[in-house]
Amino acid sequence: MQKVSTSLILAGTVALAGAAEAREYRVGFIAPKSGGAAQLGEALERGARLYIKLHQKDLGEHTVKLIVRDSKRPGGPFAKAAAQELIAREKVDILGGVVFSPNAMSIAPLATAGKVPFVVMNAGTSWITKLSPNIVRVSFTMWQAGFIMGEHAARALGCKTAISGYTNYPPGKDSAAAFKRGFEGSGGKVIDSIPMGGPRNAPDFTPFFQRVKDKRPNCFFVFVPGGNHAAAASKTYVALNMKAANIKFIGPGDLTHDLQLQSIGPAIAGTTIAVHYHADLRNNANDAYKKAFAVEYGAKAVPDFVSIGGYDGMAAVFAVIKAAKGGNITAEGALKTLKGWTHDSPRGKIMIDPTTRDIVQNIYIANVVNDNGILRHQTIKTIPGVKDKCKELGIGRCGK
Amino acid sequence: MDQVLDIATTILVFGVAYAMLLFIISVGLSITMGLMGFVNLAHGAFAMVGGYVTVKLVTPLGIPYLLALVIAFMAVAAFGVVMERLLYRWVFDRPELDHVLFTIGLVFISVFAVTGIWGPDPQNIQLPKILQGDLNLGVKSIPVYRAFMIIAGGAIVLTLFYGLERTRIGAQVRAAVDNRRMAESCGIPTGRLFTVIFALGSGMAALGGGLGIQILGGLKPVFAFEYLVIFLIVVAVGGLGNVRGTFYAALVLGIIDFAGKYFLPEGGGFFIYGVTFIILLWRPQGLFGKAQR
Numbered sequence: 001m002q003k004v005s006t007s008l009i010l011a012g013t014v015a016l017a018g019a020a021e022a023r024e025y026r027v028g029f030i031a032p033k034s035g036g037a038a039q040l041g042e043a044l045e046r047g048a049r050l051y052i053k054l055h056q057k058d059l060g061e062h063t064v065k066l067i068v069r070d071s072k073r074p075g076g077p078f079a080k081a082a083a084q085e086l087i088a089r090e091k092v093d094i095l096g097g098v099v100f101s102p103n104a105m106s107i108a109p110l111a112t113a114g115k116v117p118f119v120v121m122n123a124g125t126s127w128i129t130k131l132s133p134n135i136v137r138v139s140f141t142m143w144q145a146g147f148i149m150g151e152h153a154a155r156a157l158g159c160k161t162a163i164s165g166y167t168n169y170p171p172g173k174d175s176a177a178a179f180k181r182g183f184e185g186s187g188g189k190v191i192d193s194i195p196m197g198g199p200r201n202a203p204d205f206t207p208f209f210q211r212v213k214d215k216r217p218n219c220f221f222v223f224v225p226g227g228n229h230a231a232a233a234s235k236t237y238v239a240l241n242m243k244a245a246n247i248k249f250i251g252p253g254d255l256t257h258d259l260q261l262q263s264i265g266p267a268i269a270g271t272t273i274a275v276h277y278h279a280d281l282r283n284n285a286n287d288a289y290k291k292a293f294a295v296e297y298g299a300k301a302v303p304d305f306v307s308i309g310g311y312d313g314m315a316a317v318f319a320v321i322k323a324a325k326g327g328n329i330t331a332e333g334a335l336k337t338l339k340g341w342t343h344d345s346p347r348g349k350i351m352i353d354p355t356t357r358d359i360v361q362n363i364y365i366a367n368v369v370n371d372n373g374i375l376r377h378q379t380i381k382t383i384p385g386v387k388d389k390c391k392e393l394g395i396g397r398c399g400k
Numbered sequence: 401m402d403q404v405l406d407i408a409t410t411i412l413v414f415g416v417a418y419a420m421l422l423f424i425i426s427v428g429l430s431i432t433m434g435l436m437g438f439v440n441l442a443h444g445a446f447a448m449v450g451g452y453v454t455v456k457l458v459t460p461l462g463i464p465y466l467l468a469l470v471i472a473f474m475a476v477a478a479f480g481v482v483m484e485r486l487l488y489r490w491v492f493d494r495p496e497l498d499h500v501l502f503t504i505g506l507v508f509i510s511v512f513a514v515t516g517i518w519g520p521d522p523q524n525i526q527l528p529k530i531l532q533g534d535l536n537l538g539v540k541s542i543p544v545y546r547a548f549m550i551i552a553g554g555a556i557v558l559t560l561f562y563g564l565e566r567t568r569i570g571a572q573v574r575a576a577v578d579n580r581r582m583a584e585s586c587g588i589p590t591g592r593l594f595t596v597i598f599a600l601g602s603g604m605a606a607l608g609g610g611l612g613i614q615i616l617g618g619l620k621p622v623f624a625f626e627y628l629v630i631f632l633i634v635v636a637v638g639g640l641g642n643v644r645g646t647f648y649a650a651l652v653l654g655i656i657d658f659a660g661k662y663f664l665p666e667g668g669g670f671f672i673y674g675v676t677f678i679i680l681l682w683r684p685q686g687l688f689g690k691a692q693r
Binding site: 195210227 | 543614666
């Protein structure tokens with residue numbers, strides 16, 4: 001009896017003092033840890049863990065535990081099962097991570113049903129944020145880079161005709177649609193649009209690229225997922241000698257992804273991309289980030305836009321945790337904190353749009369240049385405060 | 401008219417280059433299946449290992465590409481003998497299901513071993529200068545590497561044909577594929593013959609793996625799985641154990657696959673399966689296969 005009452009009192013004290021006690025917040029983190037996209041999962045997790053390491057002290061006595069699950073493939077099922085387990089069994093406070101759009105789409109209903117805030121750290125299909133009121137995206141939308149690239153191609157690069165080639169799944173279709181809208185809105189004409197296989201394994205791009213070469217457009221806009229696909233696509237552009245045929249190679253930042261850039265080879269110099277982050281951005285936050293990244297993961301490790309998604313995503317998670325002040329995290333509370341949240345990111349200032357819960361950020365137009373044998377991205381234009389054009393214009397599923 | 405010629409050249413050059421690759425890799429699989437009735441699903445793994453050997457000889461060690469291909473051929477052929485003597489021989493006389501389970505297990509092991517040693521990222525090589533750039537055919541320019549693939553593939557095809565039709569060991573192989581028990585009764589050592597063929601087939605696959613790096617968009621650990629279906633299709637369409645049949649099957653499927661993706665990017669990748677379906681309905685034993693004995 002004595003024992004029972006003591007423990008009862010103890011439990012009561014803990015409950016009362018709960019808010020002031022050190023608490024471990026559990027963050028479910030879903031990313032590809034195996035298969036062809038493992039490199040992207042690693043980058044995302046590196047960014048997230050680096051933020052935790054550098055900013056742990058900001059949380060005082062509270063701690064963050066990253067519970068990592070493998071999404072395995074770009075499709076939905078594994079990611080969904082992982083999210084279910086994280087919510088139901090691991091009782092995570094927040095869901096995060098996610099490299100591929102279909103992963104995020106399959107998780108969205110669970111975030112709603114489980115009343116868990118879900119911070120999307122990479123997946124870029126514009127309408128993802130429409131799928132659950134509990135989603136906040138800190139990465140990018142395909143329409144941000146695609147639309148701006150379309151305008152730039154027509155106005156600055158002087159392309160009159162273009163062909164788009166894309167990996168045949170939601171972000172690819174999004175990217176091609178955004179490019180078309182931007183390009184044709186500025187007077188260009190998209191003469192062909194080519195779906196180039198699925199996102200799982202990088203296909204042989206030759207038949208698609210050769211078709212483009214034979215049609216001789218001024219610009220060739222390509223969306224493929226970063227990593228493997230990007231390297232294979234860029235290599236095909238080089239192998240088919242398309243530059244000599246005066247076909248400009250353009251696309252979102254995946255195309256000359258920092259992680260793959262050096263392996264593609266110097267012939268890729270001259271490519272133009274529109275991107276929200278590349279490793280050669282010059283600002284204080286990025287200098288500090290690159291330095292910390294090198295200290296943590298070695299001088300050879302390359303920071304890229306995926307790692308930035310993880311890094312800033314964790315910054316958003318930290319903002320939510322700080323606002324919870326040691327108490328429970330609720331979806332309403334987290335969303336209240338994150339709507340309108342601003343952050344000084346290595347990619348420049350970012351903000352979460354309070355109405356769409358999507359990222360507002362700078363988009364950079366950059367050229368790939370050969371700097372004494374090392375390929376670099378050279379920013380030639382900065383477009384500040386870019387919102388998601390798809391939701392602004394209410395196109396397709398973005399409008400519903 | 402010019403445009404038609406232009407596109408026809410594209411399809412032919414790229415299709416045939418791809419076909420050569422399919423043939424070089426698949427022919428070993430075809431002969432081992434025809435000769436011993438052995439279903440070696442791990443054949444693609446030998447191609448993959450050959451590709452990795454080539455990459456690792458070229459990039460860190462700086463060995464010339466063509467020499468690296470020869471070394472990969474010999475190394476994997478030797479590796480094939482070791483595998484055959486050490487592992488494969490134990491399952492030869494078992495039912496086909498055991499062949500399948502055993503070799504698919506080997507594929508899994510190879511994928512994880514390769515991922516463990518060299519990581520999951522695709523491997524690429526820088527081709528030698530002479531294989532880069534374009535070759536002007538008059539009608540249009542084609543990449544030098546594709547022309548090289550066609551010429552090298554053609555040379556390999558001719559050598560194999562000659563070897564099978566004109567040499568003693570070739571005659572033995574043909575006899576053994578036709579009727580193994582009869583060949584054995586005539587004193588042909590089919591066991592040893594198989595070892596030789598297995599080594600040759602593995603070496604060829606390795607050569608294909610090395611040649612294919614540039615064509616298949618980089619070399620990945622999933623290679624052994626990704627292309628397995630295609631190799632099996634080539635073998636089935638060509639007819640088991642028939643070198644000529646494998647060649648024609650590779651040619652038909654290589655060209656159709658490229659043309660399908662070129663003309664109809666959306667869904668063009670499925671042409672190859674449709675064609676396989678029709679051919680096998682028409683001739684279940686394959687284009688050049690013998691009807692069931």
